[in-house]
Structure formats: C-alpha cells, structure tokens
Amino acid sequence: MSKQVLKQGLIAGAVGSIVMTLGEKLEQAVTKRPDSHVPARVLERLAGLPEQPGTQPVPLNWAMHFGQATLLGVVRAVMAHAGLRGPLASAQFTVVRFTTDQILENATGVGAPPLTWPRKELVIDVIHKAVYAFATGAVADALAARGGPGPGQRHAAARPGRHSGAGPTPRVDSHGRWS
Numbered sequence: 001m002s003k004q005v006l007k008q009g010l011i012a013g014a015v016g017s018i019v020m021t022l023g024e025k026l027e028q029a030v031t032k033r034p035d036s037h038v039p040a041r042v043l044e045r046l047a048g049l050p051e052q053p054g055t056q057p058v059p060l061n062w063a064m065h066f067g068q069a070t071l072l073g074v075v076r077a078v079m080a081h082a083g084l085r086g087p088l089a090s091a092q093f094t095v096v097r098f099t100t101d102q103i104l105e106n107a108t109g110v111g112a113p114p115l116t117w118p119r120k121e122l123v124i125d126v127i128h129k130a131v132y133a134f135a136t137g138a139v140a141d142a143l144a145a146r147g148g149p150g151p152g153q154r155h156a157a158a159r160p161g162r163h164s165g166a167g168p169t170p171r172v173d174s175h176g177r178w179s
Contacts, residue, residue: 008143013073016136017066023131039064045108080140083150090137098129
C-alpha cells in the first residue's frame with residue numbers, strides 16, 4: 001500500500017470520526033442517552049491496562065473512539081483507490097465499521113452480540129456508524145479521485161457489467177501509462 005493511500009485513509013477516518021462524534025453528541029442532547037464508555041473498556045483490555053470499575057476513563061474513551069475510527073479510514077481509502085467509490089461502497093463500509101466494533105467488543109468480553117441489544121440502541125449505533133462510513137467515504141473518494149479512476153472503474157469502463165471470460169484490464173504503471 002502506498003504512503004499516499006495510508007495518509008488519505010487516516011485523513012478520511014479522522015474526518016469521519018469527527019462527523020460521527022458531532023452526530024452522537026447532537027443525538028445525546030435530544031435523547032438524553034448517556035456517554036458510552038465501552039471504547040475505554042475495550043482499550044483497557046486490549047492494552048492490558050488495569051480496569052477501574054465505577055470510573056469513567058474519558059481519555060481512554062477518546063483514544064479508542066478516535067483511534068479506531070481514524071485507522072479504519074485506511075480500509076475505506078484502499079476501497080476508493082481500488083475503484084470502490086460512492087454510496088454503495090460507503091454502505092459496504094458501514095458494515096465493516098460496525099463489524100470491527102463488534103469483534104473488538106465481543107472478543108474482549110466488554111460487549112454482547114447486537115442481537116441481544118434493545119432495538120432502539122442497535123438502530124442508534126448503526127445510524128452513527130453509517131454517518132461515520134459515509135463521511136469517511138466522501139473524503140476518501142474525493143482524495144482518491146485526484147488520481148483518476150481505480151482499476152475496478154477502468155475495468156467497468158472497458159466492458160460494463162459482469163461477463164464470464166472477461167479478463168483483467170492491462171496494468172497501469174505509477175505514471176498512469178498502460179504497460
């Protein structure tokens with residue numbers, strides 16, 4: 001992976017995390033839902049830090065909340081550079097974001113499977129993850145578009161649709177020339 005994709009992904013993920021957080025704070029102001037400290041608990045367990053029940057480890061919460069979201073932006077940047085762009089790619093990325101949370105929360109024993117949650121909490125969480133995914137996607141797509149179409153987009157332009165026997169498009173070198 002190029003440094004450019006890594007950098008663009010971190011930027012996109014950081015923007016997405018900020019947009020998601022603003023949306024969460026707005027939702028919490030309306031619904032009066034308290035802050036979740038699950039991210040901090042997950043980080044405590046992943047890092048082997050001592051757990052402090054009854055405390056609200058806000059710095060750890062923010063570190064995990066923003067750190068995980070920023071790092072996951074790299075996945076979305078890879079998608080955009082491959083040619084997976086637009087709303088459908090962002091919808092696919094929503095699943096990646098939600099699933100990553102669930103793997104970390106459930107593997108550490110901090111969270112429970114979403115099917116066991118109250119429906120209202122599940123809907124709210126999925127909406128926030130979608131906000132993150134679409135904001136991250138918009139930034140990743142815009143940054144990737146500077147380099148032109150991705151390989152998947154070039155393939156689609158050469159022969160739209162799925163066809164059996166349709167081989168890959170010719171390779172393109174680092175300067176955008178067919179090789």
